[in-house]
Amino acid sequence: MSGSHVSESRKQECKSASTDVVFLLDSSGSVGSENFKKILNFTKAIVSRFTVGPHNTLVGIETFASTVHHQFALDANKNMATLLTAVDNVPYQTGGTNIEAALKYVNDYSFKPGGRRNAEKILILITDGQTYSPNGTAIQAKSLRKTNIKVFCIGIGHSINSKELQHISSGADHTFLIEDFNSLTTAIKVMHSVICKANSRITTAKQSRTEERKRNVTAKATTKLKTTMQVSKNIKAPVYLRDVIHGFEYLEVTVLSIVSVIAMGAFGCCCRFCFIFAKRKETEEEEKPKRKPPCKRPKGWPSY
CATH class of the missing domain: 1.20.5 (Single alpha-helices involved in coiled-coils or other helix-helix interfaces)
Structure with missing residues (x-):
C-alpha cells in the first residue's frame, strides 16, 4: 500500500472518529472584536475538517476574559450546519486574561454536559496573552493533565508566555506560536494534522490497553483452570467436619x-x-429330716 493511500485512510479515520472537542477562546480586551472574529473563523475552519455528528465529532465552546462565559455544550449542535451557525453567534465579551479560571471551568464542567464516556477528549486553548495568576494556572494545568484530555495551546502575538503554554498543553508538540491573528489561517492544516495524529495515538493506545486486558484475563483464566485440574489430580477429596x-x-x-x-x-x-x-435352698429344706414332736404327758402326771 502506498504512502498516499495510508495518509488518505488516516484522514478518513480521523474525520469519522468519536471525539469531543472543546474550544477555549480568549475574548480579553487585548484581542479586540475584529481579531475575535478571526478566531471564530479559525475555529470554523478546524471543525469543518471533521465529521460532526452524535457518533463522530462533537464541539463545545467556552470563552473567557476576567470570567468564563459558557457558550454551548458538546451535544448542543449535532450537525455541521447548526454548529457553524452557533460559532458565528458567539459574542465578544471583553475583560482581563484569567486563564486560571478558564482551566478550572474546563476541568469541572466543559466535558461533562453532553460528553461521551468512550470519546477522545481534546481541548484547544487560543489566547494572545498570559495569565495574571501563574501559580493558580499551574495548579489547574497540573489537575487537567491528570485527566485523559489532550490539550493544545495556540499563542498569538508577542505578549504570550510560551513556557506557560507548554506547561498547560500536553507537550511541546501540542503548543503552537502564531505571529499575529492574520497568520491563523496558515496554521489550520498543521493544526488539524497534529490533532489527527494525537487522536490516532490515543485510539491506538486504548486499543492496546484493551487487548492487553483481554490477554491478561485469558491468561489468568487458563492458569486457574490448569491449577484446578492439577489440584484435582494430586489432592484427595477433602474431609469435611460433618463427616467426622x-x-x-x-x-x-x-x-x-x-x-x-x-x-x-x-x-x-x-x-x-x-x-x-x-432352687438349691428349697431342695435342702426338703431333704432335711423333720423333727419329731415331743411326747405328750398323760393326764394326771405332775408337772414340775
Missing part, C-alpha cells in the same frame, strides 16, 4: 449397643444365679 461428626455418632451407637448387650447378659446371669440359689 457422623463418624463419631456411628461409633457412639456401636459402643452403646455393645454395652447394652453386656448389661443384658450380666442381668441374665444374675437372674439365673438367683434362681439356682433359690
Whole structure:
C-alpha cells in the first residue's frame, strides 16, 4: 500500500472518529472584536475538517476574559450546519486574561454536559496573552493533565508566555506560536494534522490497553483452570467436619449397643444365679429330716 493511500485512510479515520472537542477562546480586551472574529473563523475552519455528528465529532465552546462565559455544550449542535451557525453567534465579551479560571471551568464542567464516556477528549486553548495568576494556572494545568484530555495551546502575538503554554498543553508538540491573528489561517492544516495524529495515538493506545486486558484475563483464566485440574489430580477429596461428626455418632451407637448387650447378659446371669440359689435352698429344706414332736404327758402326771 502506498504512502498516499495510508495518509488518505488516516484522514478518513480521523474525520469519522468519536471525539469531543472543546474550544477555549480568549475574548480579553487585548484581542479586540475584529481579531475575535478571526478566531471564530479559525475555529470554523478546524471543525469543518471533521465529521460532526452524535457518533463522530462533537464541539463545545467556552470563552473567557476576567470570567468564563459558557457558550454551548458538546451535544448542543449535532450537525455541521447548526454548529457553524452557533460559532458565528458567539459574542465578544471583553475583560482581563484569567486563564486560571478558564482551566478550572474546563476541568469541572466543559466535558461533562453532553460528553461521551468512550470519546477522545481534546481541548484547544487560543489566547494572545498570559495569565495574571501563574501559580493558580499551574495548579489547574497540573489537575487537567491528570485527566485523559489532550490539550493544545495556540499563542498569538508577542505578549504570550510560551513556557506557560507548554506547561498547560500536553507537550511541546501540542503548543503552537502564531505571529499575529492574520497568520491563523496558515496554521489550520498543521493544526488539524497534529490533532489527527494525537487522536490516532490515543485510539491506538486504548486499543492496546484493551487487548492487553483481554490477554491478561485469558491468561489468568487458563492458569486457574490448569491449577484446578492439577489440584484435582494430586489432592484427595477433602474431609469435611460433618463427616467426622457422623463418624463419631456411628461409633457412639456401636459402643452403646455393645454395652447394652453386656448389661443384658450380666442381668441374665444374675437372674439365673438367683434362681439356682433359690432352687438349691428349697431342695435342702426338703431333704432335711423333720423333727419329731415331743411326747405328750398323760393326764394326771405332775408337772414340775
